[in-house]
Amino acid sequence: MTTTAPDAVGTFTATCDVCGNVYDRSFTVNTGNKVGTFDSFECAIHAMAPECEHCGCKVLGHGVEADGQIFCCAHCARMSGEDQIVDRV
Known part of the structure; x- marks a missing residue:
């Protein structure tokens, strides 16, 4: 600064x-x-802001995390092989 x-x-x-x-x-x-x-x-x-490991967008909210990787949503986590993460239903 x-x-x-x-x-x-x-x-x-x-x-x-x-x-x-x-x-x-x-x-x-x-x-x-x-x-x-x-x-x-x-x-x-x-x-x-961190970037989603799958799609590369900036994660502005909480996002999801699995195995030390940050994703913007459960869909991106699943697309990266994290099948235990689900969207809120």
Whole structure:
């Protein structure tokens, strides 16, 4: 994170790790051993969200996990051979 000096009203800004935008409403996300500073949730998702092992989409919700792999849904888990995972019925 690059923090700049305060502006005329004392507001600090930081630079987004993804897009490089300098923004006074940036935020930091800490998860596991990853830390990032972002100007939007879009950039945070791009950098921090896990990807489904089957289809590659970003997992924004809970997803499902099997044998250390993360999937966006039970369908993708089943397509990858995890036949014990089922959708909620």
